[in-house]
Amino acid sequence: MRTVRGTMWTSGLFAAALIVGSAEIASAQSTKMPSTLRYGSGYLDVPSASVLPHLAIQGTYSTFWANLDQRPLVGPTGAIVGTDTNGLDQNYGNASIALGLFDRVEVGASLHSFNDADAGGNLFGLFGQIALLRPEANQQGLGLAVGARYAGSPDYDDGITYAPNRLGFPDRRMRADFDGVVQGVDGVEGVDELTLYAVSSVFLRGFESEWFPQHEWTLSLGWGNGQFNDGEELEWYRFADSEGVFAAAVMHMSLGGSTLLNLMGEYNGFDVNIGAQLDFGGFRIGAHMLGANYLEDLSIYRSAKFGVLGSVAICPQEGFLCKAQMMDPVVPDTVRLPAPPPDTVIVTREVGRPLPEGNPASICLATGQDVDILLTAQGDTLVGPDRTSIRTLRPGVVFAGTYAEGRAWYTNDESISFEDASYDKSGNEVSLQCPNIMRVGEHMGVPLFVMRNAERPFETLYVPVRPGVWQAYQTGLQRTRGD
16 A cells, blocks of 8 residues: 655655755756647657757647447446446547756646545646756757656545556545455556656657658657556456556657647557647647557546547747757768878978969858958959868868758748748848858758847848858748749
8 A cells, every 4th residue: 555655755856856956056958849638848648858848838728538338337446347338439638737947857737636635635746757868959869757647546535545647537446455446456556656767868859851850859768657657457458468668759850930739659568559649839739549459448547538638838948839850961071172182392492382362351151250361352262271272172162051052942032930030032142251140040951140239120131152152031922933
């Protein structure tokens, strides 16, 4: 039998871990992880190693429908005594709110049921997680987190101690301890109110293709007790052998601007759940199927259930709504000119060849860095200590950065979508100084810049066409080209 003292000690140790881990404040995390049905950010029911950014607030309401032709009848002891052919057609809802702290911690509370005592009373929950390891902001890598979930038990005011279930609604069949009730087996326990877990996640870039949208992956594997492990001997879970292991995967697909589509699947130790969630710059809507691994509707716990979700994520430090941020693109290594040939010739008198003359200049690359060059009177570009013509080095040596020249969308004067606005070409190509601009995003792999003193919403974007040459794009223009 579980004890209050054991629960308090475990909760206290976890709270201490949260305080120690939150001492290190790092750069803001991405908000591209979906909203779970009841426990803050993550997948559907399974957590990831990611947490909400500092002071971000996420509110979620989710629901699912149980549509069964038949349902089991429960006797006064909690045992199944027959079948009710009237069926079950009912909707179950859950609400939750989560808060991010120090870019390392996420805590929150949930409301599973709001009923009178004869219907199980009010069911509340608490949850918290601390990220122990994570990759650098907007980079791929490995993450590790530990967390806890507390799900309150129903109270029918009948003197019997009940336990929560994995779906978040009150059920008289879910007892804290069964004594000779379930098929005459003594000592069968229900699901514990407190769940502790550890989870590791891998954050990966997707493959690059002109035929498939920009996308990324988050893959997670973890272990926990409670909801992820308890109840294997109960009537409706005897088929399972979870051992507390859970796993999940989600593909984050960019649909342009700040719109992100999350396609996910998970295994929580007992059920296979799948779902999709669309993130409109902080507003999220989703649909899910719980128990997809059950081919027949045997009970509410062993059946396929469909539902929907609505969520909003607010980031005060980013203005208002949280906007999903994909990983930074891979920047090519800076090209270094080859060293002089190793062979040397010794002469009695050495006369150096005069170096070509040119006017010193600086060009701004798509990486946001300046490069010093020389420009000749004939319009040639000289680089390196030997003032070598860039024409003689191509195509083997090029300037670093990704540029728009030669890309179909640039050549065809197509519009650019950025932060829910459309931008079109404006004016002729220009030269810019790197200290005066800053990068704010990208379009089809090409970075986007604005002036450092520009304020959101941006009126003008600058696209690097080729080294040192930029094209302005403005919003609100009447298109006259490429139509």
